[in-house]
Amino acid sequence: MNPIVWFNNRFVPLSEANVNILTHALNYGTGVFEGIRGYFDEKQGDLFLVRALEHYERWKRNCGVLRIAIPPSAADLVELTADLCRRNEFHTDIYVRPIAYKSAARIGVAPDDQDAYAVVPVPFGAYIDSRRGISAGVVSWRRIEDNAIPGRAKICGAYVNSVLATDEARRNGFDEAIFLTESGHIAEGATCNFFMVRHGKLVTPPATDNILEGITRASIMELAANEMGLEVVERSIDRSELYMSDELFFTGTAVELAPIIEVDHRSIGSGRIGPVSAKLKNLYLDATRGRLVRYRHWLTPAHVPAPVLIGG
Numbered sequence: 001m002n003p004i005v006w007f008n009n010r011f012v013p014l015s016e017a018n019v020n021i022l023t024h025a026l027n028y029g030t031g032v033f034e035g036i037r038g039y040f041d042e043k044q045g046d047l048f049l050v051r052a053l054e055h056y057e058r059w060k061r062n063c064g065v066l067r068i069a070i071p072p073s074a075a076d077l078v079e080l081t082a083d084l085c086r087r088n089e090f091h092t093d094i095y096v097r098p099i100a101y102k103s104a105a106r107i108g109v110a111p112d113d114q115d116a117y118a119v120v121p122v123p124f125g126a127y128i129d130s131r132r133g134i135s136a137g138v139v140s141w142r143r144i145e146d147n148a149i150p151g152r153a154k155i156c157g158a159y160v161n162s163v164l165a166t167d168e169a170r171r172n173g174f175d176e177a178i179f180l181t182e183s184g185h186i187a188e189g190a191t192c193n194f195f196m197v198r199h200g201k202l203v204t205p206p207a208t209d210n211i212l213e214g215i216t217r218a219s220i221m222e223l224a225a226n227e228m229g230l231e232v233v234e235r236s237i238d239r240s241e242l243y244m245s246d247e248l249f250f251t252g253t254a255v256e257l258a259p260i261i262e263v264d265h266r267s268i269g270s271g272r273i274g275p276v277s278a279k280l281k282n283l284y285l286d287a288t289r290g291r292l293v294r295y296r297h298w299l300t301p302a303h304v305p306a307p308v309l310i311g312g
């Protein structure tokens with residue numbers, strides 16, 4: 001796999017997109033990344049980038065936390081990504097990894113103004129097989145606090161927290177980790193947001209419980225309210241509420257909507273995928289494949305030719 005990527009303001013094969021071992025971001029975690037999916041729909045013959053503008057807007061805002069500058073506008077970055085899809089002649093589902101970073105190659109934590117960014121698209125299928133539901137376990141690691149490393153900023157170094165949690169969960173036999181905050185409330189999964197169905201409402205932790213403010217989370221909240229008339233509540237969730245819930249699921253660009261059928265070795269609801277999770281999963285699938293007119297504005301068709309706005 002050697003797709004064409006955007007690196008150092010040029011289109012190059014992935015094998016040539018390499019950094020120096022002393023790069024600030026590699027040593028100190030000073031990068032900010034994104035993850036964007038593209039779904040290929042055979043019938044329509046096009047590859048749809050999902051909420052790419054929102055992802056690039058979030059990326060540029062998040063970069064501000066580390067004072068990393070990305071000169072192109074979010075709209076130009078969407079067009080660059082569509083152009084990359086065409087150059088690679090992708091006719092498959094893909095994942096796009098934009099990454100911006102402190103690029104100086106030297107010793108010393110003090111940041112300077114040397115910044116770089118890359119956009120890397122790769123063919124990509126399911127991140128996790130959730131067709132029959134997955135298991136999750138609350139891990140002993142706590143979610144990073146906003147005043148230590150802001151989790152909402154998608155900073156590379158912050159993902160050590162997610163790596164430790166995933167490693168613990170997998171070694172303990174679970175498919176995914178659930179993080180608690182330092183105050184003991186549910187925060188999110190290692191790479192995904194968290195939802196609970198309880199007393200007929202869809203409940204999810206608030207943005208202030210150290211979560212990443214997920215774009216899939218926002219999409220699912222919109223679908224639940226508009227298409228199912230569900231009341232969506234953002235509030236803190238206690239651990240024991242999980243065991244008493246009717247349904248639980250994760251959302252995220254990579255995991256999509258992953259129903260959780262077992263938590264900490266306890267069955268959730270009927271022990272099978274529940275009706276709300278199933279319906280929302282299908283709605284999300286249809287919306288992101290361009291099959292729901294009402295949500296077409298979420299999508300950028302990549303194969304419709306458009307002018308390249310960034311030089312190369």
Ligand SMILES: Cc1ncc(COP(=O)(O)O)c(C=O)c1O
Pocket residue numbers: 035162188189190191192193211212213214215216217251252253254
């Ligand atoms: C820690 C964390 N939470 C939640 C999410 C889900 O966010 P989104 O739906 O924007 O992909 C991600 C994935 O990017 C993540 O890394």
